[in-house]
Amino acid sequence: MAPYFIQFSYIVAAALFILSLKWLSHPTTARRGVRVGELGMALAILGTLVHQDIVSYRWILVGCVLGSAIGLPMAVFMPMTHVPQRTALSHAFGALAAALVGTSEYYLHTGALGTFTMAALSLEVILGYLTFTGSLMAFGKLQDLVPSRPIVYRGQNVVNLSLFAVAVGTAVYLVMHPGQSGLFPVVAGLSLLFGVLLIIPIGGADMPTVISLLNSYAGLSAAAMGFVLDNNLLIVAGALDGSSGMILSVIMCRAMNRSFTNVLFGGFGQVQKAVGTAEQRSVRSATPEEAAAILEAATSVIVIPGYGMAVAQAQHKVRELYDALTRRGADVKFAIHPVAGRMPGHMNVLLAEADIPYDRLLEIEEINPDFPRADVALVIGANDVTNPAARHDRASPIYGMPILDVDKARTVMVIKRSMSPGFAGIDNELYYMDRTMMLFGDAKVFVGELMKELTGSHVRV
Amino acid sequence: MPSSLEGALFVFLLATFVGFEVIRRVSPLLHTPLMSLTNAISAISLVGSIVIAGGEKSQLSTVLGTIAVVCAMANVVGGFVITDRMLKMFKKREPGK
Numbered sequence: 001m002a003p004y005f006i007q008f009s010y011i012v013a014a015a016l017f018i019l020s021l022k023w024l025s026h027p028t029t030a031r032r033g034v035r036v037g038e039l040g041m042a043l044a045i046l047g048t049l050v051h052q053d054i055v056s057y058r059w060i061l062v063g064c065v066l067g068s069a070i071g072l073p074m075a076v077f078m079p080m081t082h083v084p085q086r087t088a089l090s091h092a093f094g095a096l097a098a099a100l101v102g103t104s105e106y107y108l109h110t111g112a113l114g115t116f117t118m119a120a121l122s123l124e125v126i127l128g129y130l131t132f133t134g135s136l137m138a139f140g141k142l143q144d145l146v147p148s149r150p151i152v153y154r155g156q157n158v159v160n161l162s163l164f165a166v167a168v169g170t171a172v173y174l175v176m177h178p179g180q181s182g183l184f185p186v187v188a189g190l191s192l193l194f195g196v197l198l199i200i201p202i203g204g205a206d207m208p209t210v211i212s213l214l215n216s217y218a219g220l221s222a223a224a225m226g227f228v229l230d231n232n233l234l235i236v237a238g239a240l241d242g243s244s245g246m247i248l249s250v251i252m253c254r255a256m257n258r259s260f261t262n263v264l265f266g267g268f269g270q271v272q273k274a275v276g277t278a279e280q281r282s283v284r285s286a287t288p289e290e291a292a293a294i295l296e297a298a299t300s301v302i303v304i305p306g307y308g309m310a311v312a313q314a315q316h317k318v319r320e321l322y323d324a325l326t327r328r329g330a331d332v333k334f335a336i337h338p339v340a341g342r343m344p345g346h347m348n349v350l351l352a353e354a355d356i357p358y359d360r361l362l363e364i365e366e367i368n369p370d371f372p373r374a375d376v377a378l379v380i381g382a383n384d385v386t387n388p389a390a391r392h393d394r395a396s397p398i399y400g401m402p403i404l405d406v407d408k409a410r411t412v413m414v415i416k417r418s419m420s421p422g423f424a425g426i427d428n429e430l431y432y433m434d435r436t437m438m439l440f441g442d443a444k445v446f447v448g449e450l451m452k453e454l455t456g457s458h459v460r461v
Numbered sequence: 462m463p464s465s466l467e468g469a470l471f472v473f474l475l476a477t478f479v480g481f482e483v484i485r486r487v488s489p490l491l492h493t494p495l496m497s498l499t500n501a502i503s504a505i506s507l508v509g510s511i512v513i514a515g516g517e518k519s520q521l522s523t524v525l526g527t528i529a530v531v532c533a534m535a536n537v538v539g540g541f542v543i544t545d546r547m548l549k550m551f552k553k554r555e556p557g558k
Contacts, residue, residue, distance in 0.1 A: 017502050018479055024495055025486045027551040034545045037502055041537055048508040054515035059527045063514055067534025074535070075542035080550075083493060083543070090500050090540060093532040100529040101509045104522035116466050215496055222503045227469050229509050235469055236476040241503035243480030248492060338489060345492025349547050357554035363489050 002050045009047025010233040016040030017237055021244075027358055044233060080353045081310050084211060084342040085142045091214045092135035098221040099128025103188065105228055111179040117228055118178045122171035124224035126191045131217040133195030138210055141199070142342060148204035160197050167191055202263070205307075207342045209252040209263045216245025248344045255338035255364075257390075257401040283419070286437035288446065291413055292453030294437075298375035298411075300331045302367065304404055306340050308381020308416075310350055312443035318380065319354040321447055324454045333360055335367040335377075335404050337385040368405045377409035379430075380443050383421075387428045397426060412436040415446050494547045501540025507533035 017040050023033030054060070078086050102124040106113070113121065140146035167190035174183050202210050223238025225231075253260060295301065303322070309315060325332050334356065340347040348361050362370075371377060379386055386406040389396040406412055407430050414431060416438065421427055431438060439446055487495050510533050513526030 013505070014476075017505075018483060020498065020502065021480075021483045021487070021495075024491060024498055025483070025488060027488070027491065027548070027553075030491060030494065030548045030551070031545060034498065034541060034548060037498060038541050041501070041505065041541070044505055044508055045511070048511050051512050051515070053512050055517050057515060059514040059517070059523055060511050060530060063510070063527045063530025064534045067531040068538045070531065071535030071537070071539030072542060075539040075546065078543065080547070083497075083547070086539070086543065087493075087496055087500065090497070090536050093536050094500060094504055094506065097504070097506045097510055097529040097532040097536075100525040100532075101506065101513055104513050104519075104525040104529075108518055108522050212496070215500065219499065219503050222506045223473060225506055225509055227466075227473075229512075230465050230469065231509065232469065232472045234505060234509060235472050237502050237505040239473050239476035240480040240484075241499040243477050244484045244495060244499040247481065247484050248496065251489070251492075336489075343493060344496065345489060345494070348490045349493045349550070352547070352550040352552070355550075355552070358490055358551045359553055361490060 002052060005050060006047045009043045010231070013040040013044035013047070014233050014236040016043070017240060021240060080349055081313070082143075083349060084207060084346060085139055087211060087343055088135045088139040088142055088214070091211070091218045092132050092139065094218040095128045095131035095135060095214075095221055097128075098218070098225045099125050099132060099188070101225055102128060102221075102228060103184075106184055107181070110181045113178050115175060118175045120224045120227035122175055122187065124221050124228055125188060126167060126171060127217050127221035127224065129188050129191035130195035130198065131214050131221060133192045134199045134210075135195075135214050135218070137196055137199035138207065138214060141202075141204060142207060150203040151200045156197075156201055160194065163190060163197065164194050167194060204342070205339070206256075206263050208339050208344050208346075209249055209256070209258075209260075211343045212245050212248035212252055213260070213263075214245070216242050216249060219243075219245055251338060252344060255402060257398070281432045283431050283438045284434075284436065285440055286413075288439070288449035288453050291437060291439055292450050294411055294413075295325065295330075295376060295378075295450065296328070296454060298325075298330055300333075300370075300374045301325055301376045301378060302333050302335050302370065302374045302406075302409065304335045304337075304377060304379045304382050304386060304406055305347055305351065306337075306380065306382025306385065307342065307347075308383075309443050310341065310347070310381070312381065314380065314442075314444035314447055315350050315354040317444050317447040317451065318351075319356050320451050321454070322356055322360075324451060328454075333362055333367060333370065335364070335406075336361050337364055337382070337404055340382060340385065364402055364404060371405040371408040374409040376411045376413060377406045379406060379412065379414040379416075380447070381415070383416075383428055384426070386430050387426070389426070389429055406430060407433060410435065413439055415439045415441065415443050417442065490551070491548075494544045497540050497544045497547070501537055501544065504533045504536035504540060507537055 016036050020033045020037035023029040141148040171187045219238050219241025226234030388407045390398045390401045390403045510529035514530045517523050
């Protein structure tokens, strides 16, 4: 009876997981998707608890209680600006779970594993351990525990690749001679080390791609675990996670016009240091009063938020500005570049948290035709994604990257701390245009001053 | 287990295709919740960890299995809760505003 119940619960759970992701596609049905996913998960866990191999529940109980004690506070109290960190940590957890299950399976059946099972197990363990340490490194960089700038040294790629080759080579030998249990720790250790070395040279602004890629690896190692345990539900869930991570990585790479190899082995942001300091051009700087006067007269405004806005914690002030302008009858929209933020879609979550309606958040393809008709484009903490050089300057390192057509708006306002270049280390020609006003200062403070001007004059009228 | 190998690869292939089709349709607006939800779903590795931790076949496997249960359970609970917390914030404009 029990085996039938397990199989049945797994089949239903797999269907529920797919439905869950289907419903997630739109904000109106998304929460139903979460409910259904939870249901599937509960069913699968219940089904597993009657498994004939289980002799005692005490450690399961201990693990579940401890796990909930770790996971729940992280989910409930984590500020939305820290979601990328939490995500990196959860990739690390997921990958570690897969790697540890693989490890115990190996030691339980040393020598008795078939070639195919052993191959899947090696894949599970390699991906699991490297994703574990890689995600911890990504977490460290996002949390500023580790310097987020790329750490590069001569011959880095050669070192990394040969290390990985040795790990895979050892694993292949182990697949052919599964009894050589002395080699197993070598594979595990090298994978752990490789995960660290893989992420060290990657800079903070590449995190969206890296997180997506780690997501994919964590999913694939769960799928590999499904092959080892002969468990179709694990294969389905792992494949869903793996393909999701893969799609997001591709979207992120496209948004930066870069390839996987370039992100992983490029050491971006190092090469172009010398570019852009050549000439001193003058910019037009403006005060909050001047900027507010123009905003007051504007009927259509597009706000371009970047990671700098989140760093300055300015999203709630931006929401007040949105309210004030909307009340004056202006049409205010937000232009969201795919890599605005530290993980895919992060900026949308931050603005949604500040109560900005989601139908005001537009993607690059939707918003770009609107820029020529916009009175004001207000850039807050974004830089490279607004640089017109990406369209025409073949020599520019960001040439070909899809950008927001901010320069086509009638007036461009840029809130920025100083003239320091962005992540790519290049000058932004947007700042030197005649119709660009540079608003120097902290994003939160400056938007607050804009608000004061706007509402102050409102009272006077 | 050659017969089940074929079946397992079949399942993997189909699930990957379904995954690509379903996830391609997710609006970029929701990419962050998407990642936390798929993360929670792939924490289904909990079922594998449970069998190992509860099997108590060797001391090593029990210890590793229990740690794996902790990790996977943290993702199950945390993943679903934070996804819902994020989705709750996505609101349309109130009519008349």
